[in-house]
C-alpha cells in the first residue's frame with residue numbers, strides 16, 4: 316500500500332470514529348435527560364399522592380425539607396391545610412408541559428416554557444417549575460410552583476411590548492432558573508431576590524445552585 320492511500324484510509328477511519336463518538340455523546344445526553352426527568356417526575360407524583368392522603372410520614376420521606384408548620388406536632392391541622400394546598404396545586408402539573416430540565420449531582424429542576432397571559436388588569440409570563448435535590452441515590456422534592464415568572468400592571472402600551480419587557484426581565488444568563496434581575500435584586504419588592512452572581516450558578520461554591528439554595532428553609 317502506498318503512503319498516500321494509507322493516509323486517506325487513516326483519515327476516513329478517524330472521521331468515522333469521531334462521528335461515532337459524537338453520536339454516542341449526544342445520544343447519552345438525551346437519554347440521561349429523559350431518565351432524570353422520569354425519575355424526578357415519579358417522586359413528584361408520589362409526593363402529590365401522599366399530600367392527597369395527608370400522609371405526613373410518606374411526605375417527610377419524599378421531601379428534602381418540611382415547612383415549620385408540618386414540623387410542629389401541635390400544628391397538625393395547619394399542616395393538613397398545607398398538604399391539601401400542595402395536592403390542589405400539584406395536581407395541575409403535567410409531565411408533557413415540563414419540557415425543560417437542568418441538573419447536576421446535587422439538584423434537578425424541571426420546568427415548562429413561559430405562558431403569556433393578558434387580562435384587563437395585568438400582563439404576565441408564568442411557568443410551572445419543580446425543584447428536586449439529589450441525596451446520594453435518592454431524589455427528594457424541594458419545592459414547586461405553578462406561578463414561576465413575573466407580571467406587570469396592564470398599561471396603555473401594546474401587550475406585545477409589555478410582554479417583551481417581561482421577557483427581558485426574566486433573562487437567565489447562568490441557566491439556574493433564577494432570573495438575572497432576581498439575582499441582582501434589580502426589581503424592588505420582588506419576593507425572590509438573592510444578591511447572587513447572575514453569571515454563576517453557584518455563587519458561593521458550596522455546590523448548591525443559587526436558585527436551589529434560595530429555597531432552603533434552613534441550611
Ligand SMILES: [Ca+2]
Nearest residue numbers: 487489491493
Ligand atoms: Ca440565573
Ligand SMILES: [Ca+2]
Nearest residue numbers: 517519521523
Ligand atoms: Ca451555592
